[in-house]
Amino acid sequence: MGKLKELGYLDSEEKIKHSCGVFGISSSQEVYSLIYSGLYALQHRGQEAAGMVTWDERQGKLSSIYGSGLIKDAFEPKKLSRLKGNVGMGHVRYSTAGSKGVKNVQPLKVSVHGKKVILAHNGEIANAPQLRRSLKQRGIWPKSNSDSEVIALSLASLLLQTNDFGTSMEQVMRQLRGAYSLIVFADGELFAARDPHGIRPLCIGQTERSCVVASESVALDILGAKLVRDVGEGEIIKITPQKAEIIARVKGSPSYCMFEYVYFARGDSFLQGKEVQAVREEIGRSLAREHSVEADVVVPIPDSGRSHALGYSRESGIPYQEGLMKNRYVPRTFIMPTQAKRKFGVRLKLNPVKGVIRGKRVVLVDDSIVRGTTIGWIVHMLKNEGAKEVHVRIATPPIRAPCYFGINMKTKKQLAASKRSIEEIRLSTGADSLGYSSIDGLVKSIGLPKGSLCLGCLTGKYPT
Ligand code: SF4
Numbered sequence: 001m002g003k004l005k006e007l008g009y010l011d012s013e014e015k016i017k018h019s020c021g022v023f024g025i026s027s028s029q030e031v032y033s034l035i036y037s038g039l040y041a042l043q044h045r046g047q048e049a050a051g052m053v054t055w056d057e058r059q060g061k062l063s064s065i066y067g068s069g070l071i072k073d074a075f076e077p078k079k080l081s082r083l084k085g086n087v088g089m090g091h092v093r094y095s096t097a098g099s100k101g102v103k104n105v106q107p108l109k110v111s112v113h114g115k116k117v118i119l120a121h122n123g124e125i126a127n128a129p130q131l132r133r134s135l136k137q138r139g140i141w142p143k144s145n146s147d148s149e150v151i152a153l154s155l156a157s158l159l160l161q162t163n164d165f166g167t168s169m170e171q172v173m174r175q176l177r178g179a180y181s182l183i184v185f186a187d188g189e190l191f192a193a194r195d196p197h198g199i200r201p202l203c204i205g206q207t208e209r210s211c212v213v214a215s216e217s218v219a220l221d222i223l224g225a226k227l228v229r230d231v232g233e234g235e236i237i238k239i240t241p242q243k244a245e246i247i248a249r250v251k252g253s254p255s256y257c258m259f260e261y262v263y264f265a266r267g268d269s270f271l272q273g274k275e276v277q278a279v280r281e282e283i284g285r286s287l288a289r290e291h292s293v294e295a296d297v298v299v300p301i302p303d304s305g306r307s308h309a310l311g312y313s314r315e316s317g318i319p320y321q322e323g324l325m326k327n328r329y330v331p332r333t334f335i336m337p338t339q340a341k342r343k344f345g346v347r348l349k350l351n352p353v354k355g356v357i358r359g360k361r362v363v364l365v366d367d368s369i370v371r372g373t374t375i376g377w378i379v380h381m382l383k384n385e386g387a388k389e390v391h392v393r394i395a396t397p398p399i400r401a402p403c404y405f406g407i408n409m410k411t412k413k414q415l416a417a418s419k420r421s422i423e424e425i426r427l428s429t430g431a432d433s434l435g436y437s438s439i440d441g442l443v444k445s446i447g448l449p450k451g452s453l454c455l456g457c458l459t460g461k462y463p464t
Contacts, residue, residue: 021045196252284311291435372416
């Protein structure tokens with residue numbers, strides 16, 4: 001693995017990776033196919049591994065299935081129907097904490113002196129090492145290096161003492177520092193919880209026969225479930241087929257991750273009452289007002305720049321055209337033996353549409369710049385194809401600081417804007433101009449109060 005990494009993947013690791021997606025359901029009907037569909041809708045949040053657990057109340061039996069890769073590869077269809085029961089949960093994983101591979105696939109199951117807890121987690125716990133040490137001091141030994149296991153074991157050990165989920169979960173939440181949207185199965189019942197800052201999303205949906213909780217509302221849409229509301233910050237909720245009921249609450253204040261709006265969530269999801277696609281278009285409009293330029297065509301970097309580019313085009317009146325075609329069939333682990341071939345890798349993935357580019361002044365729009373290498377190659381490629389000028393516009397303000405809440409930006413040195421000025425980045429990309437959204441422009445476009453958003457990776461000031 002290490003060797004391949006040195007050689008460089010076609011996937012340049014330029015894009016920020018999602019953390020995970022969670023889905024839980026309590027129903028009056030069998031749930032395995034509903035969980036399966038819900039996970040499909042959340043596939044964009046994690047492609048490394050997936051898992052499902054169901055509970056058959058009549059037989060008192062848990063069933064589970066796990067696998068690596070995309071859902072279509074992770075689960076064998078004939079094994080799915082063996083997952084009996086009316087309650088269950090699922091998880092799609094991209095590892096940000098804990099090692100990769102099937103060992104840390106979720107939902108994870110733990111048991112402390114016979115008290116079982118099944119848990120699916122989206123987020124990251126910053127103080128997991130301290131909590132792991134404290135568990136060991138009490139004779140409870142985690143089997144993995146996963147922060148989610150620390151939550152599950154802490155909860156199981158408290159449930160042993162209290163036999164009350166709300167009280168136990170509340171106590172665990174008071175110890176946790178970080179981001180967590182959780183779905184938990186314990187003592188035959190299904191629960192959900194969101195951290196006191198609501199950093200990662202979690203929402204509730206309802207059909208006639210089922211109550212659903214999921215990372216994003218698109219997972220409700222696929223079941224025909226009505227979006228009831230987002231789970232509030234610090235809420236602990238019990239889920240039955242008829243309703244989601246708050247059983248306890250830890251006081252907090254919102255700090256929703258701004259990146260969910262800019263890039264992570266699907267455009268057709270609603271987060272805190274805002275439709276993500278509309279927010280992205282508004283960011284593009286704001287970007288056009290903040291960084292206008294004389295140009296002939298607005299070109300998105302597919303797929304992440306599309307909605308922002310559309311907004312930029314509508315506001316500026318410069319026509320929008322697809323000037324880069326994406327090859328969707330290039331595998332992630334296509335090995336690029338040298339730096340030169342990595343450039344070739346970008347070309348294999350994205351190819352200019354000559355008629356759109358040649359002789360034109362191009363506004364090239366993307367959601368964010370992390371390392372800044374890929375954008376430089378794309379600018380170079382467009383100029384080689386005869387673009388007269390390339391003006392880069394970026395929806396996210398400069399990312400200057402790491403994220404500790406479940407996103408794979410762990411060190412400052414990964415980040416182009418941590419040490420370089422915007423002009424230095426522009427020079428390194430070869431763009432004729434470079435404009436980022438301002439923080440205020442971004443916040444206004446999202447349409448929520450500034451104080452209710454996490455902007456940690458932009459400002460270095462974190463909610464916890
Ligand atoms: S630091 Fe950035 S990526 Fe991480 S949660 Fe906050 S806004 Fe999101």
